Amino acid sequence: MRRALHTLLALAVLLIAAALGLVALNLRGEDPLPRTPTAFDPTPAQVERGRYLALAGNCAGCHTTRGGAPYAGGVGIETPFGTVFAGNLTPHAEAGIGRWSAAHFWRALHNGRSMDGRLLYPAFPYPSFTHVTREDSDAIYAYLRTVAPAPTPNLPHKLRFPYGTQPALAVWRALFFTPGGFVADPARPxxxxxxxxxxxxxxxxxxxxxxxxxxxxxxxxxxxxxxxxxxxxxxxxxxxxxxxxxxxxxxxxxxxxxxxxxxxxxxxxxxxxxxxxxxxxxxxxxxxxxxxxxxxxxxxxxxxxxxAPPASPVRRDAGVMARGAKIYDQQCAYCHGDAGQGAEGAYPALAGNRAVNMGSTVNLVQVLRHGGFLPATAGNPRPYGMPPFGHVLDDDGIADVLSYIRGSWGNDAPPVTRGQIMRP
Structure with missing residues (x-):
């Protein structure tokens, strides 16, 4: 009986030690928050710099829904473990970060911790943002305080057990995250x-x-x-x-x-x-x-x-190449040319195209099935796009035409199999 009690006591001590170790690992590199709030009075130049830095970090990409209020959150970020919803970054006192201080915001970027101390999920890329300087963090915070407050409530994450728990996140951080900072290389310009x-x-x-x-x-x-x-x-x-x-x-x-x-x-x-x-x-x-x-x-x-290029030419199935050639002639040649030469300034050449010859065929399948479009920018305001063909070609057709393209006009990439493009 005494031996059993000693064993249980030892296990309890080990569990407590492990818990304390996790806490210590998750607090490493974290400065304590100021005991009393400090004044934050940004200049117009600091706000403008924050606006620019928010663009550089593509903050709106996750924190603004299509047609929604800027930075009001709500975008669902799909992960293999479930969905994480981006938070409201507007200065709304209840729904957003209106009660956050500049120190709270810095802690979120640098340590991945919310105002109330909760650990944040790395769908918010704090493993990269930990390298952002305090000066830039304060500038982004200053800018976000100027956007229109939005009462959009934060949505609860939908993560499978145990991934949605704080202990599981603490273990993940202990294994894979260490707060850091950008250190310039003195040997580089x-x-x-x-x-x-x-x-x-x-x-x-x-x-x-x-x-x-x-x-x-x-x-x-x-x-x-x-x-x-x-x-x-x-x-x-x-x-x-x-x-x-x-x-x-x-x-x-x-x-x-x-x-x-x-x-x-x-x-x-x-x-x-x-x-x-x-x-x-x-x-x-x-x-x-x-x-x-x-x-x-x-x-x-x-x-x-x-x-290294392939040691020898890839073997081709004559039937696949013939079927692929027919599909290409009917669906693709008008834009990309009979010899895959494309049209300068409009349609990319497929001959010698490294996106065509790349080992992974995932993007080719996505573009052929769902279409692909360049962004509209000041330098290219009306870009040409690739229409979707998923409603025209079945999996076999997609495999055949991609295999033909990857094996023609000097391209010598492996053919695409039906198994590589099975619809989810």
Whole structure:
């Protein structure tokens, strides 16, 4: 009996120690809030800077519903664990952040913790925002205090058990999150460091272009190596692989054009990236766009295995190629040309197109099935778009025509199988 009591006591001590350890890990790097509220009297310049920084962080992308009040929240962010709803960031005292101080807002960005101390879900990308400076955090807060208060209540998250619990979130944070801050590289020029700050911090590019583990955490060591965007089924290509979306060999002006206009002589954007350009990067200054381009161009390239061409030509099924050729002639050639040459300034060439030849076929299937459209920007106000063909082609037809495109006009990518494009 005494031995059993000792065992239970030891287990209780271990559980208490583990709980205290979790608390300590979730408080690391967190400055205590001021005991008394401090005055916050922003200048017009600070408010304007905050407006600009909110655009750089694409805050409205998650915190503004289509047709809804600006920054009133309500957007459902689908994850493999359920739906997280973005909160109301307007200065409404009850529904929004009207009672938050600048210190509360900074703690949310830097530590992922709400005003009342609750741990926030990383669908709010605080693992990236932790690199945002206090000065920029205060500027964004100053701007948000000027938007119209909206009484839109925050919606409860819909997460499967145990993912919707604070203890589970505390364990996740202990495993995968450490508060940080941006540290400039003294060996790099100021422009490169500014680009790194925007890409790794406010821009939170790794949220899409990073690889995630089974618990949804980004693999920081892999950097911007590409990854499937959960639930949305779009693949955000690697930004450091020439065969995907690396820009090391691009002219800086072409990278800037892509971020500002959504299109450039070297490529164009569709899917979730089109929304990023529309809501965020088209509004950035030339200096910041140049800085981002400089940083992206100097990303370490992927390993040789990622860049190596196939050892021998891919074997093709004659029947698949014939069926694909017929579909292409009927549905695609009018815009993309008989030889996949496209039309400059309107329809992209498919011959030699790295989006066509990329290992992942996810985006090709999405564009063919649902259509794809460039963002309307000042530099490209009336972009051409790709109509959807999901109502015309079944899964076999999509597989056939994509296999034909990936094996014609010098393209030599593997064919697309029906299993790769099964409808959800």
């Amino acid at each position: 100021a422009e490169w460091n500014r680009g790194a700050y925007l890409v790794e911090g406010l821009g939170h590019c790794i949220a899409c272009h990073g690889t995630r583990n089974v618990l949804g955490a980004t693999e920081e060591k892999l950097g911007l190596s590409g990854g499937l965007i959960p639930v949305e089924n779009w693949y955000a290509p690697s930004l450091n692989a020439k065969r995907e979306a690396g820009v090391a060999d691009w002219d800086t002006q072409h990278v800037v054009a892509l971020l500002k206009n959504g299109t450039s002589p070297r490529g164009s954007v569709m899917g979730p990236m089109a929304d990023v350009v529309y809501r965020s990067t088209q509004h950035l200054s030339e200096a910041d766009l140049n800085a981002m381009a400089v940083f992206l161009k100097q990303l370490p390239e992927a390993g040789p295995a990622d860049k």
